[in-house]
Amino acid sequence: MPNVLPNHSSTNKNPLSGRLLSLDALRGFDMFWIVSGEGIFHGIASAIMKQHGLVQNAETEQIQVNDTLNGIEKIFVGISNQLVHTVWNGFTFYDLIFPLFIFIAGVSMHYSFSNQLQKAGINQAAARKNIYRSLIKRTLILILLGMVVNRALEWNGYANTRFASVLGRIALSCFFAALIYLNNSLRRQIYWLCGLLLGYWAMMSWIPVPGYGAGVLTPEGSLASYIDRLLLPGRLYRVVTDPEGLLSTIPAIGTAMLGMFTGGFLRSEKWTAQNKALRLLVAGILLILTALLWNLAFPINKKLWTSSFVCYTGGWSLLLLSLFYFIIDVCGYQKWCMPFVWMGTNSILIYMAVHGLVNFEYSSRFLFGGLIKMAPAPYSQALVWTGVALIQFTVLYFLYRKKWFLKL
Numbered sequence: 313m314p315n316v317l318p319n320h321s322s323t324n325k326n327p328l329s330g331r332l333l334s335l336d337a338l339r340g341f342d343m344f345w346i347v348s349g350e351g352i353f354h355g356i357a358s359a360i361m362k363q364h365g366l367v368q369n370a371e372t373e374q375i376q377v378n379d380t381l382n383g384i385e386k387i388f389v390g391i392s393n394q395l396v397h398t399v400w401n402g403f404t405f406y407d408l409i410f411p412l413f414i415f416i417a418g419v420s421m422h423y424s425f426s427n428q429l430q431k432a433g434i435n436q437a438a439a440r441k442n443i444y445r446s447l448i449k450r451t452l453i454l455i456l457l458g459m460v461v462n463r464a465l466e467w468n469g470y471a472n473t474r475f476a477s478v479l480g481r482i483a484l485s486c487f488f489a490a491l492i493y494l495n496n497s498l499r500r501q502i503y504w505l506c507g508l509l510l511g512y513w514a515m516m517s518w519i520p521v522p523g524y525g526a527g528v529l530t531p532e533g534s535l536a537s538y539i540d541r542l543l544l545p546g547r548l549y550r551v552v553t554d555p556e557g558l559l560s561t562i563p564a565i566g567t568a569m570l571g572m573f574t575g576g577f578l579r580s581e582k583w584t585a586q587n588k589a590l591r592l593l594v595a596g597i598l599l600i601l602t603a604l605l606w607n608l609a610f611p612i613n614k615k616l617w618t619s620s621f622v623c624y625t626g627g628w629s630l631l632l633l634s635l636f637y638f639i640i641d642v643c644g645y646q647k648w649c650m651p652f653v654w655m656g657t658n659s660i661l662i663y664m665a666v667h668g669l670v671n672f673e674y675s676s677r678f679l680f681g682g683l684i685k686m687a688p689a690p691y692s693q694a695l696v697w698t699g700v701a702l703i704q705f706t707v708l709y710f711l712y713r714k715k716w717f718l719k720l
Contacts, residue, residue, distance in 0.1 A: 332578070334640040335419060337649035338633055340656030342412045347655075347666045348701040350395040350406070351673075355694030357392030360385050362690050372399055400531070401611040403624060410478065410614075411567045411625035412632065413659070417486050418571020419578070419633075425493065426579060440494060447490055450720045454483035457660075461667040473546040476556040479663075484561050489568035498576070505569045509619035512563045513610050516618070529611060529618075536560045536616050553615065560617040567617075570599075570626040574633065589638035596630030599623050654708035661711075661718040662704060672700040679703070 357375055361368065364380045366389075374393040377386055394405040425443060432439030458477025467473070492504045516535050520526040524533035531537055537553035548554040578588060603612060603624035612620045639645050655662055666672065676699030677684065684695045711717070 332423070332637075332641065333646060333649070333653060334633070334636040335416060336656035337640055337652040338636045338656070339413065339416050339659050340649075340652030340654065341632075341636075342409055342416065343655050343659050343662060344652065344701075345395065345406070346409055347662055348672070348697055348704055351697030351700060352694055353388060353392045353395055355697055356691065357389045358693060359688075359690035360389055372396065397614060400615065401529075401613050403612050403614070403621075407614040407621075408625050408628055410481075411564075411617075411622070412629045414482055414485055414564060414567045415571040415574070415626060415629040416633075417482060418489060418568040418573075419575040420571075421486060421490055421568070422493070422572045422575025423579065425490070426576075443490075443494065447487055451483040451487040453720055454479045457664060458483070461664065463668070470546060474549060474554075475546045476540075476544060476549065476554045476558075478556060479660075481556045481561060481564055485564035485568045488565045489572060492565075492569065493572050501569065501573070505566050505573075508562055508566045508569075509622060512559075513619045515559070516616070517610070529613070529616065531615070534616055550615075555615040555617075560615075563617050563619050563622045566619070566622045567626060570622070570629070574630065578637075585642045586638075589634050589642055592630050592634035592637065596627045596634060599627030599630060601627075603627060651705050651709075654705060654712045658708055658711055658717055660720060662708065664718075672703055673697075675703055676700045 360366070360381065361375050364378070364385075366378065367376050368374065369376060373396045375389050377389055381389065396404060397406050398404055428439050428443060429436060455477070458479030458481075459473075459475060461479060462474045462477050464473050464475075492501055496504060516529065517527045519535050521528060521533055521535055521538045524530075524538075528534060531550060531553045534553070536557055536559040539559040540548055540554045540557035541552065544554060544558055549556070574592070577591070580588075583591065600623070603620045603622075603626075606620035606623060610618050610620050612618060612624050614621055636649075640649055673696060676696050680695070680699040680702075684692050684699070687695050
């Protein structure tokens with residue numbers, strides 16, 4: 313997604329002029345967990361599980377904690393348990409990673425579009441034409457890359473190809489959010505957001521599904537799942553439903569719009585940087601409370617991307633951004649976050665590399681095999697993934713220094 317962000321801090325040391333360092337760091341922090349972080353913590357938790365004879369729940373994939381663990385062990389197991397998706401209703405940290413990325417993309421888009429329109433001056437029509445052309449190109453490329461990640465190039469037949477994808481959802485949600493932003497005033501954009509979330513709730517609650525009725529929010533009986541089975545080409549990720557399906561893309565547009573609103577707020581000169589961080593914090597808390605209330609009628613559910621899920625993840629995204637923004641851009645503590653910045657500025661590249669282009673686990677075993685064999689056997693997998701992280705950060709640092717970035 314667009315990565316051109318204006319400088320908001322005199323202490324910003326990012327060599328790429330015009331970037332909000334905290335946003336790059338947050339994007340990298342978000343990516344870290346799915347490209348290597350989860351492997352490290354799952355590996356440590358697995359070793360602890362074996363040492364203490366703990367049991368892993370077959371359905372949730374979470375390790376059941378008991379009193380035999382010390383404090384540090386409980387922390388590692390607790391983090392590992394947060395790095396798996398919820399089975400259906402509910403929420404873990406791992407459920408935040410995808411919507412947080414879309415939220416960040418929304419923030420970035422607002423900066424990019426605003427800068428282009430501002431530079432265009434009286435030539436607004438030409439600037440908008442260029443934006444639309446770029447939007448269409450980026451959307452198509454991301455959809456195709458998403459299919460590549462799903463191994464579409466192996467081509468096992470039309471029926472066995474999964475066309476829906478993570479990158480496809482990012483592309484479509486950001487595309488439609490951009491169209492709403494470019495063609496509506498702020499007030500009308502808010503109306504659109506409310507309409508998307510309330511409309512999705514109404515459809516999911518009141519439109520009957522053949523054989524199930526209305527408001528059945530199960531993998532088989534939900535309207536979103538039925539639409540996917542009816543209209544989505546190829547195979548579905550969960551056979552009867554797809555977490556990146558068609559109808560559930562509607563509320564995902566709202567996730568991108570929350571990011572765009574946040575981008576507009578951060579660009580405003582009405583408040584000081586400290587005040588912005590505080591207001592982001594308060595807005596995040598209010599969104600989380602709204603989500604918890606809405607959860608009583610429309611459960612927080614990632615796979616259906618429910619409206620309450622949009623509010624809940626939007627609230628946590630705001631809290632994380634307020635924290636990163638305050639520490640990095642307001643207080644100026646930046647050195648600690650640079651590895652995340654390296655990853656955040658090449659997020660699509662590392663995602664593609666992990667999902668099929670590079671076997672990082674093999675590379676880690678090849679480079680660090682001797683050290684891994686010296687460690688206690690239960691911890692070998694955690695060390696393998698620590699090596700994966702070191703390789704990734706080294707390569708990303710080199711690309712960052714060379715200013716080589718995959719931009720779409």
